[in-house]
Amino acid sequence: MNITRRFLSTNSNLKKLAVIGSGPSSFYTILQILKKQPNNFQIDIFEKNPSPFGLVRYGVAPDHPEVKNCIDKFNEISEFIKTGKVKYFGNVEICKDLSLNDLYKNYNGILYAYGSSNGNKVEFPGSLHQNIINSFDFVNWYNGNHNYKNVIKSLKGIKDISIIGAGNVAIDIIRILLGDVNKRWKSTDISNHALNILKESDVKNVNVIIRRGILDSKFTNKELRELLEMRDEGVEFKGWNKEDFDEQLKSLGKLDRVNKRRIDLLNKYKENGNGNGNKGWKLNYLRSPIGIMVKPDGNIKELLVKVSKMVHNEENDKWEYKSDGKIESIPSDLVILATGYKCEPLNEFKEIGILFENGKIINNNGKIENIKNSYCVGWVSNNSQGNINNTVNDSMNVAETIINDEDLINDENKEGRKEIEIILKNKKHKIVKWEDWEKIHSIEIDQGNKDGKPYNKLSFNEMLELVK
Amino acid sequence: MFRTIAKVGTRSLQRNTLSFQQRTFGVSPITFHGHLKKPNPGEELHITFITKEGDQKTFEVAEGDNILDIAQANHLDMEGACGGSCACSTCHIIVDPEYYDKIPEPDDDENDMLDLAFGLTETSRLGCQVVMSKELDGIRVALPVLTRNFMNKDMN
Ligand SMILES: Cc1cc2nc3c(=O)[nH]c(=O)nc-3n(C[C@H](O)[C@H](O)[C@H](O)COP(=O)(O)OP(=O)(O)OC[C@H]3O[C@@H](n4cnc5c(N)ncnc54)[C@H](O)[C@@H]3O)c2cc1C
Numbered sequence: 001m002n003i004t005r006r007f008l009s010t011n012s013n014l015k016k017l018a019v020i021g022s023g024p025s026s027f028y029t030i031l032q033i034l035k036k037q038p039n040n041f042q043i044d045i046f047e048k049n050p051s052p053f054g055l056v057r058y059g060v061a062p063d064h065p066e067v068k069n070c071i072d073k074f075n076e077i078s079e080f081i082k083t084g085k086v087k088y089f090g091n092v093e094i095c096k097d098l099s100l101n102d103l104y105k106n107y108n109g110i111l112y113a114y115g116s117s118n119g120n121k122v123e124f125p126g127s128l129h130q131n132i133i134n135s136f137d138f139v140n141w142y143n144g145n146h147n148y149k150n151v152i153k154s155l156k157g158i159k160d161i162s163i164i165g166a167g168n169v170a171i172d173i174i175r176i177l178l179g180d181v182n183k184r185w186k187s188t189d190i191s192n193h194a195l196n197i198l199k200e201s202d203v204k205n206v207n208v209i210i211r212r213g214i215l216d217s218k219f220t221n222k223e224l225r226e227l228l229e230m231r232d233e234g235v236e237f238k239g240w241n242k243e244d245f246d247e248q249l250k251s252l253g254k255l256d257r258v259n260k261r262r263i264d265l266l267n268k269y270k271e272n273g274n275g276n277g278n279k280g281w282k283l284n285y286l287r288s289p290i291g292i293m294v295k296p297d298g299n300i301k302e303l304l305v306k307v308s309k310m311v312h313n314e315e316n317d318k319w320e321y322k323s324d325g326k327i328e329s330i331p332s333d334l335v336i337l338a339t340g341y342k343c344e345p346l347n348e349f350k351e352i353g354i355l356f357e358n359g360k361i362i363n364n365n366g367k368i369e370n371i372k373n374s375y376c377v378g379w380v381s382n383n384s385q386g387n388i389n390n391t392v393n394d395s396m397n398v399a400e401t402i403i404n405d406e407d408l409i410n411d412e413n414k415e416g417r418k419e420i421e422i423i424l425k426n427k428k429h430k431i432v433k434w435e436d437w438e439k440i441h442s443i444e445i446d447q448g449n450k451d452g453k454p455y456n457k458l459s460f461n462e463m464l465e466l467v468k
Numbered sequence: 469m470f471r472t473i474a475k476v477g478t479r480s481l482q483r484n485t486l487s488f489q490q491r492t493f494g495v496s497p498i499t500f501h502g503h504l505k506k507p508n509p510g511e512e513l514h515i516t517f518i519t520k521e522g523d524q525k526t527f528e529v530a531e532g533d534n535i536l537d538i539a540q541a542n543h544l545d546m547e548g549a550c551g552g553s554c555a556c557s558t559c560h561i562i563v564d565p566e567y568y569d570k571i572p573e574p575d576d577d578e579n580d581m582l583d584l585a586f587g588l589t590e591t592s593r594l595g596c597q598v599v600m601s602k603e604l605d606g607i608r609v610a611l612p613v614l615t616r617n618f619m620n621k622d623m624n
């Protein structure tokens with residue numbers, strides 16, 4: 001009797017926080033809130049997939065297991081799950097299985113951490129051709145999201161591939177396409193469907209098509225170096241159009257750290273001569289796609305690009321892009337668009353008044369200004385930018401914003417998960433609880449180990465079948 | 469104090485002239501957790517952290533411990549997201565210039581990750597790559613503080 005009463009009284013003092021999404025920004029923010037204020041919050045995580053961890057699972061490349069070490073930290077949530085401070089609602093999509101209205105009625109605060117849901121598109125004549133694939137789909141394909149299993153059915157007979165855009169995702173994709181299957185991929189968590197297709201791949205040349213210049217490159221030196229070092233795996237760096245930047249680089253003189261290191265790196269690998277591989281990749285700066293040439297059988301033959309050049313503007317002493325008037329054609333059997341991931345507004349935003357512009361929720365230090373007790377963190381708050389490091393810092397700041405928000409602290413008592421569980425039960429909706437996920441993942445590990453892999457990702461349907 | 473460091477940004481790398489103010493604080497009793505070794509009596513090395521709050525904390529540690537492990541074992545705010553694999557830069561520290569040159573130079577991998585650290589200074593290092601040695605006895609390192617606005621600027 002006593003225990004029940006005590007529970008009720010503390011429970012009513014707890015601030016109920018709903019978090020939409022279970023990627024790194026969600027976990028880092030929640031763990032930080034609970035570290036700072038272990039006794040003031042009850043937190044529920046809503047994740048549309050049965051499995052947690054967002055892009056750490058379906059984005060980060062299979063040969064970067066060290067980046068995925070952050071999952072060890074996320075698993076610290078188990079302690080809070082046991083005490084009921086946190087509950088995981090996997091397979092619950094907000095704005096589909098539950099409305100934002102349901103959340104605002106039952107929670108004191110809402111944290112939007114739902115990341116990106118698509119890839120940016122580049123439009124040009126022919127860009128809807130079936131052999132032009134978005135990096136978002138391609139990444140999900142090799143990272144074992146079975147909804148994307150059919151994105152690539154075969155790479156037999158595919159020799160030349162063009163990738164449009166040059167961020168780290170483009171570099172991940174080059175490693176996938178050219179890396180040695182046995183040495184690099186076989187023992188990773190890559191999907192078995194991708195592994196089988198890569199084993200029979202004929203891909204030889206990857207051309208990266210980059211609209212802007214070398215000094216605006218998006219990829220990091222770490223990823224660049226990793227790719228250059230694949231020379232030892234028989235993957236050759238076939239160069240970059242250095243001559244187009246000679247004048248600019250000479251006139252600028254001293255460069256910032258990152259660009260200086262980038263150019264040194266490119267020069268070093270170019271000057272050290274070619275490896276003996278016959279597979280290779282090339283960086284084509286100052287090129288943007290304007291169309292495709294198609295073979296009689298309907299497949300793509302070439303990607304057409306228009307060329308620009310760097311011109312010095314005497315008036316403002318800046319280097320600017322100017323059309324060169326030239327058009328080039330680049331042999332391409334397949335084209336991959338890798339111009340970034342994109343966040344989209346949830347469909348109830350208009351109704352409840354949340355402003356979404358330029359790929360992010362409008363916010364001030366994570367606080368959504370025009371609507372009370374609402375916050376955002378991670379990619380949805382910053383237009384899909386940055387790596388785990390950014391996400392960690394962002395999460396620390398947003399956790400601080402949340403625990404110091406007077407409106408939230410003084411908000412009336414709300415029911416939290418109690419009401420939500422009733423709604424989902426009435427809909428007969430299947431919830432994947434944290435324990436269910438742990439069971440799913442242990443099966444993934446068992447299955448993967450049989451193949452000499454750390455784990456094999458199950459499809460969402462397979463996961464749901466395992467849940468009672 | 470560290471907000472000023474942060475403003476240095478990646479563009480203008482200046483030798484940071486922070487005042488690693490000399491104040492006297494007690495040395496914490498030695499606690500051993502996780503990966504840390506117990507120093508042999510008489511061979512204790514000392515490290516002082518300047519936390520984001522501006523507090524100084526000094527610990528006695530053994531040769532061979534890295535700064536990430538030391539920070540985490542003592543519950544300081546250092547994330548170490550990649551578990552010390554030099555793949556995240558969440559263990560960024562700013563080293564007292566007096567000690568910076570005594571640390572073996574960063575290798576390419578560490579430099580690549582330092583590229584991505586916020587508020588990089590000329591004496592920045594990654595905690596997981598700096599290993600305690602006799603030469604580093606008495607080293608002082610600061611944990612950088614960043615505001616969100618600063619991060620956004622840095623990212624663009
Ligand atoms: C291809 C790729 C490779 C990368 N590699 C690296 C790397 O090597 N190193 C590095 O540091 N960073 C890397 N990153 C960046 C890193 O993944 C991001 O910084 C990080 O994942 C952002 O976290 P987030 O929580 O904001 O979003 P996400 O990780 O996208 O998480 C969002 C979560 O919300 C869920 N969700 C979406 N909509 C809803 C809804 N309506 N209801 C409920 N749930 C929803 C999603 O399913 C997802 O689980 C990479 C990114 C990509 C795309």
Ligand code: FES
Pocket residue numbers: 536547548549550551552553554555556557558559581594595596597
């Ligand atoms: S812990 Fe990740 S780089 Fe040091």
